Structures are given as C-alpha cells and as structure tokens.
Amino acid sequence: MTTKQRLHLIVFILFLVLSSSYLAQSTGFMGTRLQIGYGLHASPALIGSNANNESIFGNHGSATTGEAAFNTIHEGFLEFAASSKWMICFSARYYKTTNDNSKAFNNNSGSYSGYNANQIDFYDRNPSGYYTMQGLTYTLYFKYFGSRYVAPWGRYVMFGPTLNTVKATYDPTIMKARGRYYDQNSYYYSTDTTITNFGPTTQKFKGLNFMLGFGRSRIVGNRVTIDYGVNVQFFSALSTIFDIGENPANLIDRKAEVNESNYIERTVRYRVRGVNRLNVFLKIGVLLF
Amino acid sequence: MIKFIIPFVMLSGLAISQQNLKDNFVPLKSSGTLPDVFTQNIRNVIQKDISDLNKNHENDKYIKSNYLTEANYEIEKIVKSGNTLINDEVTVYLNKVADVILKNNPTLRNELHIYTLKSPVVNAYSYDKGYMFIDIGLIAQVETEAQLAYILCHEISHYTKKHHIEGYVKNKKLDRQNYDRNGDDKLIEKCQYSKEKESEADVEGFRLFEQTDYNLKQAEKAFDVLQYAHLPFELVEFKKSFFETEYLKLPNGYFLKEVSSIRNNSNEDDTKLTHPNTAKRKQTVVDLIANRSNAGKVNALVGQSQFEYIRDLTRMELCRLYLKRRDYPNALYAAYVLANKYPNNQYVAEVISKCMYAISLYGKGSIRYNSDSYLENGIPSHSDIESYPQQLYHFINKVPSNEWTMLSLNYVYRTHKKFPSNQNINAYSDSLFKLVSQVNWGIVDFVRLSKKTEVVTETAKDTLATAAEPASKTDLIASIQKENNFKSYDTAYYKEMYLDLFMNDKEFIGKFPANGSSTTSSSSGFSSYSTSSKSSDSKTKKSKKGEYIKTEDKIQKVLLLEPFYLKIDESKEEEFQYFSSDKKQENYIVTVNNCAQKQNFELVTLDPGLVTSSDVDKVNDYSVINDWFSEKFDADSDDKNPIFNTNEIDNLVGKYGTQYVFKTGIVNYKSRSGKKRTYYYAFVYDIKKNEMIYKKFETFRDKDSKDLINAKVYQTFYELKHKK
Structure with a gap:
C-alpha cells in the first residue's frame, strides 16, 4: 500500500466516523466526550525473553529458570467519543525489552568476491548476551461499542492501524561471538577472536501492523474510566505459527541468510511481534470534558 | 344569632360536600392531610418495629422481623398505589362506622387506619399495625350499614388476634419444611390454618359486633353478600325498552325468553380455599345469633340515608373501575341499574355511552383482549353468566357488530343531545359517525322499501352500484321523509331508528354519512376522539x-x-x-x-x-x-x-x-x-x-x-x- 493509498484509507475512515458523529444520539458519558489516560499492557514472555532476560519456558532464551515472565508496555492515550457508538482514539505505547540472541546465524558468513573474498567462521551458533530494544508504537484506532452501551462506557471492539518503531542498541562488551576470519587470498585463518561487530550499535526500524481488540470500560464517580480487555496486532498474531518454529527467521524468509551484519535487523521483528502479539491491558483514564 | 348561624353554615357545608347524584357524579378523590405513611421514612419505621420485636421474648424472631419488613413495604405500596382513597366521603363514612363499633374501646380505635381501596373486588383486608383496606366492590354490594359493620368487626378481629403475622410465620415454616410432602399437602395445610383463623375472626368479630346496636341478623346476611359477590350489586331485569325509542323496537330474537337461575355453591369444597365456604361461616354466625336478643337493634347507626348515599357513590365509582379493566358488559349493567335510579345522571349516561361505543369497537376488532387482560378471552358468552345480566350479555353476543354500531350511535347521539355540554359524549358520538361510515352503511340503508318509494330507492341504489353519480344526501333524506307517509313492508327493525333525527335534526343529518361506500373513511374511524387516534403515517x-x-x-x-x-x-x-x-x-x-x-x-x-x-x-x-x-x-x-x-x-x-x-x-x-x-x-x-x-x-x-x-x-x- 502506497503512502497515498494509506492516506485515502485514513480519510475514508475519518469520513465514516464523522458521518456517524453527525447522526449521534447520546454522545459521551453524561455529555463528557474526551478522555486522557494511562494504560498498562502485559503479555507473558512465552517464547522470547522479556526485558529482564527471562522467559516462561526458557527455550531460545538465556533464562532457563522457568520463572513467570511478562512483557509490559506503557501507553498514553487520548480518546474522543464521536458518537454514542464510536470513539476515535490515538495512543502511543512504549516498551523496553531485550532480544536474548537465541536466534542462530550461519556458521559461515562473509562474501567471496574473487581474490578479495573473506569469510568468518563462527564457533558459536548465536551471539552471547542480548541487545536492548526500545519500542514506540503509534496507533490510530476506533472503538465501536455494543448496541446497549454508550461510548465511552460499556463493551466495545477496537481496531486501527499501528506504526511500530523500534530502536535496537547493543553493547559490544555484552553481545559477542567467537570465531575466526578466513582470508581466501592467503588461505589464512586468523587466530580465534571475539567478534563484536553487528553493525551500528544503534539501529532503528519501522513497520506497519493492524491492531484488533475488545474490552470493557467502566466509569467511577462519573470522571475516572477503568478500561480492561485484550488486543492483538493482527499480522503478529498471524505469524505466530512461524515464530514458534525452531528457526523462525528461516521459515518466514527462507532465502534470508542471517549473519552478523544483519543479525539485529533479522531478529528485531521477531521480538517486536512477540511483544505486541497478544496483550491484556488495564487502562485508567480521566474524562476531561 | 351566631349560635344559629354556625350550625346552619356547617350544615350547608355538609350539604355542599355531598354530591347530587341525581344530576352527576364526580369520581372519588382523596382530600385533606395525608397520613404519616406518606411522609415517614419507612426504613426507620421498620428498624423501630424490629427493635421493639427484639425487646420482647417472642419466638420466630427472624421470620417475624422479615414479616415486619414485608408488611410495612406492602402497606406503603398499597397506600401509595394511587388506588387508596384518603379522607374521601366513603373513607370518612367507614371510619364513622368504626367509631360506632369501637366507641367503648378508644385505644383500639386509635390504632386503626381504615381506607377505601379503588378496586371492584368484593373483599376487605386487614394488615399489621391496624391498617385496613375495604374494596369499593364490597361497599357497593352490602345491603345495610350493619353488614358493613360486621365485616369491619371481622377485620378488626384479624388485627387484634394478629392473624396476619401468625399466618406469615406459619406459611414460612411450612415452606422451609423439606420432608416428603408435595406442594398440594402444604397448600392444604396452609389453607386449613387460614380457615381456622377466618373462623376465629368470624366468631370474635361477632362478639365485637354484638356489643353494638346493629341488627345481629345482618351478620348472617353479610355472608349472603359474599356468597353472591360474583353477581352485580343489584339484580334488575334488563329490559330491552331501555334502548328502544318511538322509532326503534328491538327484535325479540335478541333476547332470551328466560334467564338462567343462580347457582348455589355455598357448600363448595373448601379444602384448598383460604376461607371456609360461606355455608359453614353463615351457620357459625347463625348459631351465635341464636338465643341472643336482637331487640332495639337497627340496620344503621350512622344513618340509613347516608349509607345509601355512600353505597351509591361506590356503585358509581365501580362503573369506572369496570371500565378501567375493560369489563364493558359489567360496567354497562351497573350503569343500567344506576340509570333506573338516576335517569338524569350525566355520569351514568356517559358510562353507558362509553360502553356502547367500546363494544362497537370491540365488534370491529379495534379493542383487543389478550392474556394480560382481565377479560382474557374477550366479552364472555352469555351462557357463562347467571340471572338478569345474562340478558345483556345475550344481547351483546347476538347483535351483529354493524347493527350494534348503529344502536350505539342512536343511544349516544340522543344522549349527546340530552347533555350537549358533555365533551366526551360528543366525542363518542362523532367517532360513531365515522365508524358508521367505515362499515359502508349510510342514509340509503335507512330508506324503507315501500311500494311507492321502491322505485326511488332502487334507483338510488342502482346509481350507487354503478358509482357513476351517487344519490345526493338531500335526495335520500327527502325520500325518507316522503316514505313516512306510506305503509312500509320492509320489516328490518332498524330502518326507522333515526327517522325523527332525519326529519328534524340538522346536526344529525349533517354528520351522518350519505352512504358508506362514498365516504372516505379515516385510518381508524374514530380519530375525532383523541384517546383513540392512531396516526397512520x-x-x-x-x-x-x-x-x-x-x-x-x-x-x-x-x-x-x-x-x-x-x-x-x-x-x-x-x-x-x-x-x-x-x-x-x-x-x-x-x-x-x-x-x-x-x-x-x-x-x-x-x-x-x-x-x-x-x-x-x-x-x-x-x-x-x-x-x-x-x-x-x-x-x-x-x-x-x-x-x-x-x-x-x-x-x-x-x-x-x-x-x-x-x-x-x-x-x-x-x-x-x-x-x-x-x-x-x-x-x-x-x-x-x-x-x-x-x-x-x-x-x-x-x-x-x-x-x-x-x-x-x-x-x-x-x-x-x-x-x-
């Protein structure tokens, strides 16, 4: 989808919301339409580790203790009751986590280009340590309330496009792998060395997804909203079957080869999907006016 | 001088406060200061009652405290239901009777709160804390003040003997029992207990009653009133002449030659009834009366004329209550009985007009009954009715709906002419004109087929049939007026029903449709009457x-x-x-x-x-x-x-x-x-x-x-x- 098409889609959705707003009956909770608040999303770290480098099952992760481990996402949101049934909302979610580097890369990586070819032979299947990720997810979403409910009170479904951004940073003193260089010209193998170059130490990535969810909103004292429910990122949920495979990156992108220079790029999406796949949430908001 | 003026003014005031039933009746209303039950905080009252209960050494405190809660709410619900009359003429009268009964026991009298309940049911109820509710239906039925007094004595005994709370405790205990007994057994036991209490109230009530100067025999007669409570308050032969005029003679075929007799079920099986059958109750009282002197005892102590007046008030009110539950035949019969006594009472005439109009609508399917209705299956068949009212039910059942509409119009329009300022009767009359137009009847249907007018009317009908140019209204009126000079051989009884109106009444001629087929019918046919308007769009x-x-x-x-x-x-x-x-x-x-x-x-x-x-x-x-x-x-x-x-x-x-x-x-x-x-x-x-x-x-x-x-x-x- 091109940027222009996305823009058209957004305009179309806005048109639908504004149309229903025009025909609105009771709008807002006792007339109060705008709310702002904080939300906490959490999901169990089933496969990958969480920010504390722990996972429930320990597979593919450095934590093998089997301790309960959760990912947490913090959210700030702004929601507006456009009609008795629809809310138009915007949120920004922040999370900080790690990738436990459980993903293996090629034992041999490098390039062969005539006489200048060189290669690295790794002794380790994957780098030790982890790299950290700081994610920001922007979501423009819509809540649709059930027939008996009045926005922002009651049961609802929600949906909307999300933009996942993530900044990955690694510390070369933590994330490293043992291997040796091979120089084809001289048929020379270097002595065993520690390889710490996995590209720039800070790397940024973006991706689009689609959020779906349902929840229930209660209102205390005609002012404070308590909202709870579940949400998923649609494409992350779709990829679950691949992500739980032994070598997920290969399953998704079979031709892709993972080596030290694209290691973060190849693995960061897997982790982002894990964090955003399925979350339960609890939000607290304040009805403003 | 003032000594003479004050009583005169007071008497005048009393006279003014009484309704002149010869002319009209104004529905009963509450007046004066509302009792405490309206203003008190019921939760506080219940808490106090329960606190008092706990101070005493009584059994079953838990059940009794529940009773106090329920009873207080029940009383509050009844008093505030809108059906309880406060300080109205009837309630004031009931309290006067209670004053007479308890003139030697002022303490007990002060504990009682007696109210009239706007219900057509023939019953009275006694609750905890001295609250008593007497149905309008009961007062309308009693024959003497003494009968009413005995019924009050019975209810007072329920209160003094605390039957209500004891019955509650007994029933709760029975409900809690889980031993091997089916629901029927429990019901029979509950009923047995209730019957014992009723019998006790009959006896205790009589003991209270005999202390008064009321005629003791009336206690016995009170059970006859209960026995025949399913019948109207008075049995009067329903005469077809009531709806007849000089120009309308109703066919005998619409009337029974004789009506059914009244079934006597005084000895019915009372195993599953809360009260003993009336034969047993009556016998108990007869036994009590025996060997007691009835000398100097009278039927009315408050006053015979006042009793009759109050009873007539309740009978008038009863018509409204029947109408409220869409029981039009009963309302019509009650009004018919009252019309014999008060032929010029506008209210009674209005009730009859309402009933006639309502039955017309019922015949057209515009009034429907269902399982929520008091009359679930509509107007009952005459075969289910006893005695004189059966004649009225037979009449309603037999007259085809179109004819009933015509008869209704005849009655209601003439009533409208009698009471031209009554807007309701006027509205019913107008609605009936529209209803007539809906059923494709018109002036042409009231043109008699005489030898000389046959040609004229046939021509008119042919014209109508071809619908080329309908006969004009004035032509049709003229033909009716002319045919009056000839001997008719058309025997349809309704042909001359409106003759005098067609001859002399311009308003009637103006409103009556020329013929049904040429009249544009409205969506409902009675939109002129606001309560029944139905907007089709x-x-x-x-x-x-x-x-x-x-x-x-x-x-x-x-x-x-x-x-x-x-x-x-x-x-x-x-x-x-x-x-x-x-x-x-x-x-x-x-x-x-x-x-x-x-x-x-x-x-x-x-x-x-x-x-x-x-x-x-x-x-x-x-x-x-x-x-x-x-x-x-x-x-x-x-x-x-x-x-x-x-x-x-x-x-x-x-x-x-x-x-x-x-x-x-x-x-x-x-x-x-x-x-x-x-x-x-x-x-x-x-x-x-x-x-x-x-x-x-x-x-x-x-x-x-x-x-x-x-x-x-x-x-x-x-x-x-x-x-x-």
Whole structure:
C-alpha cells in the first residue's frame, strides 16, 4: 500500500466516523466526550525473553529458570467519543525489552568476491548476551461499542492501524561471538577472536501492523474510566505459527541468510511481534470534558 | 344569632360536600392531610418495629422481623398505589362506622387506619399495625350499614388476634419444611390454618359486633353478600325498552325468553380455599345469633340515608373501575341499574355511552383482549353468566357488530343531545359517525322499501352500484321523509331508528354519512376522539433490540412517574431486597433528575413517595395517571386500544404543561448460581394521544453499577430531546 493509498484509507475512515458523529444520539458519558489516560499492557514472555532476560519456558532464551515472565508496555492515550457508538482514539505505547540472541546465524558468513573474498567462521551458533530494544508504537484506532452501551462506557471492539518503531542498541562488551576470519587470498585463518561487530550499535526500524481488540470500560464517580480487555496486532498474531518454529527467521524468509551484519535487523521483528502479539491491558483514564 | 348561624353554615357545608347524584357524579378523590405513611421514612419505621420485636421474648424472631419488613413495604405500596382513597366521603363514612363499633374501646380505635381501596373486588383486608383496606366492590354490594359493620368487626378481629403475622410465620415454616410432602399437602395445610383463623375472626368479630346496636341478623346476611359477590350489586331485569325509542323496537330474537337461575355453591369444597365456604361461616354466625336478643337493634347507626348515599357513590365509582379493566358488559349493567335510579345522571349516561361505543369497537376488532387482560378471552358468552345480566350479555353476543354500531350511535347521539355540554359524549358520538361510515352503511340503508318509494330507492341504489353519480344526501333524506307517509313492508327493525333525527335534526343529518361506500373513511374511524387516534403515517424507528422512538415529536418536558427499583437475590432466603431496593430507588430518583438537569430537560416528578402531608392534589393526580396506565396495561402496552378513563387527563396535561409521561425503572437480579442481570426500562407515553412514543428495554449481564445507570438514563433523555 502506497503512502497515498494509506492516506485515502485514513480519510475514508475519518469520513465514516464523522458521518456517524453527525447522526449521534447520546454522545459521551453524561455529555463528557474526551478522555486522557494511562494504560498498562502485559503479555507473558512465552517464547522470547522479556526485558529482564527471562522467559516462561526458557527455550531460545538465556533464562532457563522457568520463572513467570511478562512483557509490559506503557501507553498514553487520548480518546474522543464521536458518537454514542464510536470513539476515535490515538495512543502511543512504549516498551523496553531485550532480544536474548537465541536466534542462530550461519556458521559461515562473509562474501567471496574473487581474490578479495573473506569469510568468518563462527564457533558459536548465536551471539552471547542480548541487545536492548526500545519500542514506540503509534496507533490510530476506533472503538465501536455494543448496541446497549454508550461510548465511552460499556463493551466495545477496537481496531486501527499501528506504526511500530523500534530502536535496537547493543553493547559490544555484552553481545559477542567467537570465531575466526578466513582470508581466501592467503588461505589464512586468523587466530580465534571475539567478534563484536553487528553493525551500528544503534539501529532503528519501522513497520506497519493492524491492531484488533475488545474490552470493557467502566466509569467511577462519573470522571475516572477503568478500561480492561485484550488486543492483538493482527499480522503478529498471524505469524505466530512461524515464530514458534525452531528457526523462525528461516521459515518466514527462507532465502534470508542471517549473519552478523544483519543479525539485529533479522531478529528485531521477531521480538517486536512477540511483544505486541497478544496483550491484556488495564487502562485508567480521566474524562476531561 | 351566631349560635344559629354556625350550625346552619356547617350544615350547608355538609350539604355542599355531598354530591347530587341525581344530576352527576364526580369520581372519588382523596382530600385533606395525608397520613404519616406518606411522609415517614419507612426504613426507620421498620428498624423501630424490629427493635421493639427484639425487646420482647417472642419466638420466630427472624421470620417475624422479615414479616415486619414485608408488611410495612406492602402497606406503603398499597397506600401509595394511587388506588387508596384518603379522607374521601366513603373513607370518612367507614371510619364513622368504626367509631360506632369501637366507641367503648378508644385505644383500639386509635390504632386503626381504615381506607377505601379503588378496586371492584368484593373483599376487605386487614394488615399489621391496624391498617385496613375495604374494596369499593364490597361497599357497593352490602345491603345495610350493619353488614358493613360486621365485616369491619371481622377485620378488626384479624388485627387484634394478629392473624396476619401468625399466618406469615406459619406459611414460612411450612415452606422451609423439606420432608416428603408435595406442594398440594402444604397448600392444604396452609389453607386449613387460614380457615381456622377466618373462623376465629368470624366468631370474635361477632362478639365485637354484638356489643353494638346493629341488627345481629345482618351478620348472617353479610355472608349472603359474599356468597353472591360474583353477581352485580343489584339484580334488575334488563329490559330491552331501555334502548328502544318511538322509532326503534328491538327484535325479540335478541333476547332470551328466560334467564338462567343462580347457582348455589355455598357448600363448595373448601379444602384448598383460604376461607371456609360461606355455608359453614353463615351457620357459625347463625348459631351465635341464636338465643341472643336482637331487640332495639337497627340496620344503621350512622344513618340509613347516608349509607345509601355512600353505597351509591361506590356503585358509581365501580362503573369506572369496570371500565378501567375493560369489563364493558359489567360496567354497562351497573350503569343500567344506576340509570333506573338516576335517569338524569350525566355520569351514568356517559358510562353507558362509553360502553356502547367500546363494544362497537370491540365488534370491529379495534379493542383487543389478550392474556394480560382481565377479560382474557374477550366479552364472555352469555351462557357463562347467571340471572338478569345474562340478558345483556345475550344481547351483546347476538347483535351483529354493524347493527350494534348503529344502536350505539342512536343511544349516544340522543344522549349527546340530552347533555350537549358533555365533551366526551360528543366525542363518542362523532367517532360513531365515522365508524358508521367505515362499515359502508349510510342514509340509503335507512330508506324503507315501500311500494311507492321502491322505485326511488332502487334507483338510488342502482346509481350507487354503478358509482357513476351517487344519490345526493338531500335526495335520500327527502325520500325518507316522503316514505313516512306510506305503509312500509320492509320489516328490518332498524330502518326507522333515526327517522325523527332525519326529519328534524340538522346536526344529525349533517354528520351522518350519505352512504358508506362514498365516504372516505379515516385510518381508524374514530380519530375525532383523541384517546383513540392512531396516526397512520407516524414514523417509528424500530431496532432489533425492541426499542423504538417515534420521531415526530421533539420532547422537552416529561412528567416522571415514580421511578421503580427492585433488587432480587435468589441466593438469599428473602429474595426481595426491600431495604436495598428502597435505598437504590432513592439514588435512582437523584440520578434521573441529574441526567435531566444536565441536558436542560424539564422534568416534573409525580411520585407519592415524595410528597408532604399537604400534597393531596399530587396524590390525586398520580391516581388519575395510574388509572390511565391500568387501563392501558390491561392489554399489551403497545396496543392501540382506546382508553376511556380520560376525563381528567386533559386537566392534568394543562396543569403540568406536558402530555408526556415517563416511566422508568431498574430490576437487578442475582440467581442462586451468582449470575447477575440488570434490566433497564424507560417508556414515554403521550397520554393525550394514547401512544407510546419512546420505548427502551435492555438487559445487561452485569450488576447494577452506577455507570450503567448513569449512561442509560442520560442516553434516554438525550434521545428524547434530540430527534434523530
């Protein structure tokens, strides 16, 4: 989808919301339409580790203790009751986590280009340590309330496009792998060395997804909203079957080869999907006016 | 001089306060200062009662405390129901009789609170704390003041012997028993216990009664009244001449040669009845009367003429109560009996007009009965009726609906001419003209087929048949007027029904349709009468949730009628959570007012629970609207059945500045397994047009949280205010 098409889609959705707003009956909770608040999303770290480098099952992760481990996402949101049934909302979610580097890369990586070819032979299947990720997810979403409910009170479904951004940073003193260089010209193998170059130490990535969810909103004292429910990122949920495979990156992108220079790029999406796949949430908001 | 003037003024005042039943009747209303039960905080009262109970060394305190809660709420519910009359003529009279009975026991007399209940049922009820309610239907039936006095003695005995609370305790204990007994056994045991208490009240009541100067024989006769309570208050032969005029002679075929006899079931099996059969009860009293001197005992101590007057008041009121539950034949018969005594009473004539018109509508299918109706299966067959009223039922059953409409018009129009200022009768008359036009009858149907006029009328009919050029109304009238000179050989009895009106009454001629087929019928045929109007082009939005909003009207103000709140918890022994419901109701009233206020929605509250002791007018107004809804809810509330108890509705609309009445409530239910349901309803009725214009009924699988209530009530007002 091109940027222009996305823009058209957004305009179309806005048109639908504004149309229903025009025909609105009771709008807002006792007339109060705008709310702002904080939300906490959490999901169990089933496969990958969480920010504390722990996972429930320990597979593919450095934590093998089997301790309960959760990912947490913090959210700030702004929601507006456009009609008795629809809310138009915007949120920004922040999370900080790690990738436990459980993903293996090629034992041999490098390039062969005539006489200048060189290669690295790794002794380790994957780098030790982890790299950290700081994610920001922007979501423009819509809540649709059930027939008996009045926005922002009651049961609802929600949906909307999300933009996942993530900044990955690694510390070369933590994330490293043992291997040796091979120089084809001289048929020379270097002595065993520690390889710490996995590209720039800070790397940024973006991706689009689609959020779906349902929840229930209660209102205390005609002012404070308590909202709870579940949400998923649609494409992350779709990829679950691949992500739980032994070598997920290969399953998704079979031709892709993972080596030290694209290691973060190849693995960061897997982790982002894990964090955003399925979350339960609890939000607290304040009805403003 | 003043000594003479004051009694004169007082007597004049009394005379003025009495109604002149020869001319008219004004429905009974409460007056004066409202009793404490209206203004007191019922929770405090119950807590005090329970506290008093706990001070005594009594058994079954838990059950009794539940009883005190239930009984207090029950009494409050009855008194505030809009059906209880306070300080009206009948209630004042009942209290005078009680004064006579208990003139030697002022302490007991002061404990009693006696009220009249606007119910056609023939019964009386005694509750805890001396509250007694006597049905209008009972007072209308009794033959003497002494009979009424004995019935009061019986009820007083129930109170003094604490039968109500003891019966409650007994029933609760039986309900708790789980041993191997089926429900029938328990019912029989409960009934047996109840019968013992009734017999005790009969005996104790008689002992109280014999201390008075009332004729003891009347206690025995009181059981005859109960025995024949299913019959009208007076058995008078129904004569067809009542509807006949010089020009209308009803065929004998519509009338029975003889009516059925009255079945005697005084010895019926009373195993599953709460009262002994009347034969047993009567015998008990007969045995008590024996060997007692009846010398100097009289039938009336308060006054015979006053008794008769009061009884006639209740009989007049009874007509309204029959109309309220759409029991038109009974109302018609009652009014017929009263018309014999008060031939010029406008109210009675109006009741008969209402009944005639209503039965016309019933015949056309415009009035429907269903399982919610008092008359579930419609007007009963005459074979189910005993004695003289059977003749009336037979007449109603046999007359074809079109003819009934004509007969109704004949009666109602002539009544309208007799009471031209009565707007209701005028409205019924106009509606009947429209109804006539709907059934394709017209002036042409009243042209007699005489030898000389045959050609004229046939020509007229041919003209009508070809519909090329309908015979003019004046031609038809002229032909009727001419044929009067000839001997008719057309034997249809109704042909001359309107002859005098066609001859002399311009208003009648102007309103009567020339012929049915040439008259454009309205959608309902009786739109001139506001209570039965039905707009065919009304736009109604229906949603799948069963709610709708009529979109024609933009509502700014409603009359809020006593918001309802009930909490039921099946997991508890006492399912009905009275205290909790009461508190929630108070909060709910606040919520409804807040939500209305936030939207600048004008809300006038009419709630007998929110009155001061001087607000008797509000109680009367509530009663009027309550009557309207009783009649409305006799059938499906969505139904367009016309409503006849509307005389004071217009006044109320003017007084409160709105014709929209808002009813709302919440029922919160918790099952034994812990499932929660909350039901929210809100209805707005246009009481002038007899239409439900807003309906919302929703179920939530949730507790009755404050946000739910706030959201729904606010939404309701928003939807009312903003037409979509």
